[in-house]
Each structure stands twice: as C-alpha cells, then as structure tokens.
Amino acid sequence: MVEPQRYTRDYKPVVFAAQRPMHRLLWFVAGIGIPLICIALITPSNNTEPNQPTPVVAVDPGTDMLDIDAGAMPAPGDASAPIAEAAATEVAPARLPGTELTMIVRRGDSLDRLFKRNHLSRTDLANIMDLKVARQHLRLIKPGDEIVVRREQGRILRLERTISISEVLNVRRTDDGFTAETRREALESRPAHATGTIKSSLFLAAADAGISDRTIMNLAGIFAWDVDFMLDIRQGDQFTVVYEEMWKDGKRVAEGNILAAEFINQGESFRAIRFEDAGSRVDYFTPDGKSVRKAFLRAPLTFSRISSNFNPRRRHPKLNTIRAHKGVDYAAATGTPIRAAGDGKIIHRGRKGGYGNAVILQHGGNITTLYAHMSRFASGHIGKRVRQGDIIGYVGSTGLATGPHLHYEYRRNGVHLNPRTVKLPDAAPLKPDYLADFQRVAAPLLQQLDATPTLLADSST
Numbered sequence: 428m429v430e431p432q433r434y435t436r437d438y439k440p441v442v443f444a445a446q447r448p449m450h451r452l453l454w455f456v457a458g459i460g461i462p463l464i465c466i467a468l469i470t471p472s473n474n475t476e477p478n479q480p481t482p483v484v485a486v487d488p489g490t491d492m493l494d495i496d497a498g499a500m501p502a503p504g505d506a507s508a509p510i511a512e513a514a515a516t517e518v519a520p521a522r523l524p525g526t527e528l529t530m531i532v533r534r535g536d537s538l539d540r541l542f543k544r545n546h547l548s549r550t551d552l553a554n555i556m557d558l559k560v561a562r563q564h565l566r567l568i569k570p571g572d573e574i575v576v577r578r579e580q581g582r583i584l585r586l587e588r589t590i591s592i593s594e595v596l597n598v599r600r601t602d603d604g605f606t607a608e609t610r611r612e613a614l615e616s617r618p619a620h621a622t623g624t625i626k627s628s629l630f631l632a633a634a635d636a637g638i639s640d641r642t643i644m645n646l647a648g649i650f651a652w653d654v655d656f657m658l659d660i661r662q663g664d665q666f667t668v669v670y671e672e673m674w675k676d677g678k679r680v681a682e683g684n685i686l687a688a689e690f691i692n693q694g695e696s697f698r699a700i701r702f703e704d705a706g707s708r709v710d711y712f713t714p715d716g717k718s719v720r721k722a723f724l725r726a727p728l729t730f731s732r733i734s735s736n737f738n739p740r741r742r743h744p745k746l747n748t749i750r751a752h753k754g755v756d757y758a759a760a761t762g763t764p765i766r767a768a769g770d771g772k773i774i775h776r777g778r779k780g781g782y783g784n785a786v787i788l789q790h791g792g793n794i795t796t797l798y799a800h801m802s803r804f805a806s807g808h809i810g811k812r813v814r815q816g817d818i819i820g821y822v823g824s825t826g827l828a829t830g831p832h833l834h835y836e837y838r839r840n841g842v843h844l845n846p847r848t849v850k851l852p853d854a855a856p857l858k859p860d861y862l863a864d865f866q867r868v869a870a871p872l873l874q875q876l877d878a879t880p881t882l883l884a885d886s887s888t
C-alpha cells in the first residue's frame with residue numbers, strides 16, 4: 428500500500444482554508460457599505476468604527492470590517508433592515524457578545540506575536556495554553572494558518588482553529604477561565620468520477636482528469652498486485668475512478684475513498700470495487716468477488732511521484748543490457764524504501780558479492796525473493812518474519828551497480844521466474860455470506876465504470 432511518509436512529500440494538500448465566501452463581502456458592500464458611504468458623505472468626520480484598534484495586515488479585511496459593522500447592526504426581527512439582517516445572522520448571531528477576528532499567521536509568527544499584533548490579551552493566551560487540548564492543537568502554527576477569535580476589548584471570549592477538514596478546536600471563556608474541546612464537523616460525501624488516458628505520466632493524466640495525487644496513489648495501491656506501476660505503465664493506458672468527494676459548507680474540501688476503479692494496462696482491464704463487510708472490514712474486490720490482494724506485490728517499491736518522473740516508454744539502457752539478467756531492475760532514488768513482496772522470513776541479510784547489500788526472503792510454496800544493491804537495511808535479522816509491504820531496506824548502488832536501483836529476483840524451487848509475469852495464485856475470495864451483499868453494492872458502481880464515456884460528455888458541459 429501507499430506509504431505515509433512519501434505521501435506527505437508527494438501529496439498536494441487540498442486547500443480548504445476557511446476563506447470567507449465572496450458573497451458575504453457582497454452582502455457587506457450592498458447592505459452596509461452603501462448606507463455607510465451615504466452617512467459618511469453626510470457627516471464627513473463621523474468615525475464609523477466602534478472602539479476597536481485598527482486591525483493590522485494579518486487580518487482578513489473583509490471579515491473584520493464585516494464583523495465590526497455586524498456588532499452595530501439591528502437585532503434580528505428588526506424589519507427595517509432586511510438585507511443587513513441576513514448578513515448579520517449568517518456571520519454572527521447578534522446575541523454573541525464581542526466581535527470576530529480572523530487572524531492569519533505570517534512567516535516568523537509565534538502565537539504570542541500574533542496576539543500582540545492584534546491587541547489581544549496575552550494573559551488569556553497563557554491561560555488557554557495551560558489547557559492540554561488547546562496546547563496540543565495550537566502549539567504548531569505555520570504561515571497561512573487561520574485562528575478565529577471572538578473578542579471584546581482585547582479579552583478572548585472564544586477561539587477556534589480548524590485542525591483538519593472535519594475537526595475544529597473550540598476554546599470558550601467560562602466563569603472561571605477557559606475550556607477547550609475539539610468538535611467534529613459533519614462532512615457531506617458526494618459521488619464523483621474521473622477518467623484519464625496516460626500520455627506521459629500517470630500523475631499528469633490524473634491532473635488532467637482533475638483528481639489529486641493522493642487519489643491516483645490510492646488507485647496505484649489498489650492495483651499493486653496486478654500492475655507494476657513503475658515498469659508496466661504505457662502510453663494509452665486508461666483509468667476510471669468512482670470516488671467520494673467530501674464537501675463542507677457548499678465547498679469541496681477533499682477527495683475521499685475510491686469506491687470503484689478500472690485500470691486498463693496495455694489493453695488488459697483490471698477492475699476493483701470497495702466493499703465493507705458486516706464486520707467492518709474494508710477491502711477491494713474484483714467484480715466476481717475475489718480480493719485484489721495476492722501473495723506477491725508486482726513491484727517491491729512504493730510507486731510515487733518521484734519514480735513516476737521516468738518516461739514510461741524509456742528503458743534504463745545500462746541496467747537492462749546486462750546479459751543473462753535474472754531479475755528486474757527498478758531505477759529509483761537512493762533511499763527509496765524497498766518492501767517485502769510477500770509474507771515471509773528473512774534468510775539472508777548482508778553483503779552478497781555483486782549484489783552488494785542484499786536481503787533474501789523465504790516464502791511459502793518454496794518461493795524466494797531477493798533484493799539487491801541496498802544502501803542500507805531496515806531493522807531486522809535473519810529468521811525474522813516479515814509481512815507483505817514491510818520495509819526491508821532502502822535503494823542504493825552497493826555491489827556491481829551502475830547507479831542507484833533495486834535489483835529484484837523471484838525464484839520458485841530455485842528457478843528464476845519473471846516476477847512481473849509469473850502467474851500468482853488467486854487470493855481468498857469473499858466469504859459466501861457476503862457475496863449477495865457485495866453484488867448489491869457492486870452493481871451500480873460497475874454500471875458507472877461501464878458508463879464512463881457518457882459521464883465524460885456530461886461533465887464537459
């Protein structure tokens with residue numbers, strides 16, 4: 428499966444910063460701004476701002492202006508100003524005291540500095556940071572982060588920070604200090620789909636199709652037992668993904684699970700359907716109910732954006748001209764993690780002639796796999812059991828190697844076989860009790876995979 432560390436490096440996060448929707452600003456301009464301008468024209472020296480210090484640059488001006496005025500708005504129920512009332516109820520229910528301020532963290536900011544710049548009580552800050560939950564979610568701030576406070580004369584009444592797309596830190600003033608808690612926000616899941624054809628790289632095709640790196644990496648993870656995403660991807664390969672989109676407050680905030688996917692690799696089609704059984708076990712299955720998992724991964728390297736920079740049609744000339752080559756070479760950056768292709772036991776871990784630093788695993792069915800030229804080993808020892816996907820070492824160029832790469836061999840009864848084409852035994856199918864359930868879930872998803880061209884035409888409008 429996909430490896431979290433690489434993930435953070437490769438995954439382009441969806442920006443979900445709680446930017447104020449434009450229409451609020453429009454409400455402000457239409458409902459408040461114009462009357463205020465009129466007032467200003469009548470009484471030129473009139474100061475329309477209540478006793479708040481003028482916010483500095485870090486403040487989102489739209490938000491703050493709106494809120495300063497929101498405080499002066501008529502209470503809901505006052506029919507004399509219907510437009511203003513609409514804006515007021517949306518932004519700040521009138522019964523909440525104080526005014527709202529959105530602070531945006533700048534480079535070099537500490538919380539202390541942020542509070543000072545916005546004329547907020549640093550005693551309050553210290554008291555808030557005494558709370559474990561608050562400290563946990565406020566300790567680390569980075570430029571661009573937003574912290575929303577409701578304040579009155581610099582006193583903090585409330586503080587909120589978005590922790591993740593579905594979680595918010597909520598700090599409130601009480602009679603004797605502050606309380607802090609995290610609150611889950613409901614996300615709405617909407618079905619979505621995307622389809623693409625590979626012209627140069629899988630990631631470019633994904634970008635063209637409008638899906639994130641994360642989703643395409645997940646897709647590669649789903650088909651990791653059938654397709655070698657590092658060596659077998661060709662121009663013209665196609666994919667279709669039916670997935671969830673997560674929405675909050677009318678905005679798309681993230682891509683969720685892949686519900687169904689198809690990958691057509693060199694003319695061969697692979698399909699997978701997500702299914703959660705009654706025991707809450709989630710996995711992907713072929714349309715006829717077999718697990719996509721197999722005893723061996725096709726490629727023992729994590730497919731990543733870094734390795735995808737190789738042109739899929741280009742061969743690694745030097746590495747592939749070695750005569751009587753008994754394995755597969757994967758060119759990859761030094762340090763790229765190498766994974767156990769299947770469950771097994773370490774039977775060699777150390778130097779091995781031209782192989783350099785090598786690991787050999789013994790698997791069931793008298794199969795062994797060998798991983799060579801490692802720069803270093805992951806923790807482990809001879810006799811240790813490993814699970815499929817466990818990291819056993821890192822790519823390097825030790826031994827007879829022309830550059831950093833993984834040399835991978837697969838043997839059955841001592842005979843070399845091509846790990847990319849060897850027939851792998853089918854994994855266990857779904858339990859018969861779940862089959863009817865699975866078919867009920869799979870049917871509409873398979874229809875969506877079948878209907879892709881039509882959907883494509885629809886989405887282009």
Ligand SMILES: [Zn+2]
Nearest residue numbers: 754755756834
């Ligand atoms: Zn080799």
